[in-house]
Amino acid sequence: MSSDTRAKMVAGAADLMSRRGVNATSMREVVRHTGTPRGSIGHHFPRGKQQLIEDALVFAGKQVSGPLQHLTETRGAVAGLRAFIALWRGTLERTEFQAGCSVLAVAVEQYVNDATEKDSEPDEAAQQHLLDLADGIFADWQRIMFTALRREGVAPARARRLAALVIASTEGTVAMCRAARSAQPLDDVRQELELVLSSALAK
Amino acid sequence: MSSDTRAKMVAGAADLMSRRGVNATSMREVVRHTGTPRGSIGHHFPRGKQQLIEDALVFAGKQVSGPLQHLTETRGAVAGLRAFIALWRGTLERTEFQAGCSVLAVAVEQYVNDATEKDSEPDEAAQQHLLDLADGIFADWQRIMFTALRREGVAPARARRLAALVIASTEGTVAMCRAARSAQPLDDVRQELELVLSSALAK
DNA sequence: GGCTGGCTATGTCAAGCGTCATATTCTACA
DNA sequence: TGTAGAATATGACGCTTGACATAGCCAGCC
Structure with a gap:
């Protein structure tokens, strides 16, 4: 199956992006890492690396929004918060604090493409598109x-304010956990967020 | 004065890192951007880019911790929170949402140095050192x-938990504001954080 | 069988990177 | 004033990157 190769590339790119960031993830390393053929890149992603990144982003977004949506609908906001944080905790610990959030990586970095030429601007439109995508994913969560x-x-x-607080603080905490090689900040933040949410619900 | 050139390089590197991330910030661009001589890099930073990044990191850390420390000491925790957030809001708006936090960038990316060779590992120790530095700065705040x-x-x-929540959520929000090209999330989060802090102080 | 079209394999290209070596200029002190 | 050492300028080197071009493979269908 052809889309198998494509799917592996997308998943591998998402994984590498969550570990190294956008610019440190090269297409050559994606194919090395996933055991996929280098020559197929041009086929599956005619627009090149930009397209791979875009697909990896929405892939990563759905990986989170799926469980999150299901759990909030069946068991409520607090359970959703717990699951959201547990999900990131799992990612952190499974990878020994090497992987974080690829969406955050896109929001923090600026993607620069080497192989663009001579126009005055580098690729402002491409970067804006990636930011729009990241913004959409955050907005979705x-x-x-x-x-x-x-x-x-x-x-x-x-x-609205509480939702912003939950998503933003979790994203920030995941990055801090990476730096500290410890999940303690996640526990601290989860505890406080639970307090805030349940007190808001009790009103 | 020689250290003037050095200081400009460090500040320029910190600025570029906050906009583009670590890997997208090249030393050539730092000297281009700051009008400093390229040949001086080897003089001021014998350990190369790694050293530049380290210095830029602690520079950025102090730029925040200075005002933060002063304000919390003179006017208390809530005023410190407001100043912390206002400081990031200022950075975002002044740069039209292009600059974020360089410390977060280090925590999210993985610095890969091209010019390292043939040993099995790339530069794990260097990356760990950067993470330690970023962790120390977060811990400082x-x-x-x-x-x-x-x-x-x-x-x-x-x-401890509240302090973690404040720092983490602010960092996350700054990144989200960058993606959204809007300071609204910062306002939302500030409002909720003020509620949390003042309610914790009232007890 | 033969062919066609989706894939895959491999090599080349220009450009950018960090680093180093060398040459030149500046500066401060004897 | 002379001179040593710091600071700056410039170019080369080896490497990686993304993109592209060309050629090979291998199904399924006439």
Whole structure:
């Protein structure tokens, strides 16, 4: 099957991006890492690395939003928060704190493509597109948490702020855990976030 | 003065790192961007790019911890939180949401040096050192907030958790603001964090 | 069988990278 | 004033990168 190769490339790119970031992830390393043929890149990704990154991003986004959506719908906002954090904790510990969030990597870095030429600007449009994609994924996660809070009676504005707090603090904490090679910050933040959410729900 | 050139290189590297990330920041671009002589790199940074990054990191760390420490000491934890967030908001808006936090960039990326050879491992020790540095800076900011909370009567364990929440959520929010090209998440998160802190202080 | 079209394999290319070596200029002190 | 040492300028080297071109493979269908 052909799309098997393509899927492996996308997953491998997402994995490498979450470990090394966007610019440190080369297409050659993706194929090395996944055992996929180098020559197939041009076939599956005619727009090159930019396209690979885009696909890897939405892949990574769905990997999170899937479980998150399911759990908030079946067991509520607090359970969703716990699952969200547990999911990142799992990623961190499974990889010995080497992998983080590839969406955050895109939001923090600036993708620069070497093989672009002579126009005045490097590739501002491409970078904007990646940022739009990352923004959309963050917004997606936030919307899931927002909906769960609304369903449990939290006022719209408050729900928006709380959802932003949950997503942002978790993302930041994952990066800090990577630096500290410890999951302790995640536990600390989870504890405080649970307090905040349950107190907002009790009102 | 010689150290003037050196200081400009460090500041320029910190700025570029906060915009593009570690790997997308080349030494050639640092000297281009700062108008400093390329040949001086070897003089001021005998250990090369690794050393430049390290110096830029502690430079960026101090730029934040200075004001943060001063404000928490003179006006308390909540004022410190407001200043911390206002500081990042200023950076975001001044650069049209192009610059973020260079410490976060180090925590999210993996620095890979091209010009290393033939040993089995690339440069694991160098990367670990950068992570240690970033971890130390995060811990520094956290300690300042922790101390302020303690001074205002918050129990040690709680103060540690709250400090972690403040730093992590702010870092995450800054990255999200970059992706969204909007400071709205920062406002949302600031509002919720103020609620949390003041309620913890009221106890 | 033969052919066609989706894949794969491999090599080349220009450009950028960090580092090093060398040459030149500047500067401060004897 | 003379001179040593710091600072700067410049070019070369080996390497990797993304992109592209060419050629080989191997199904499925006439």
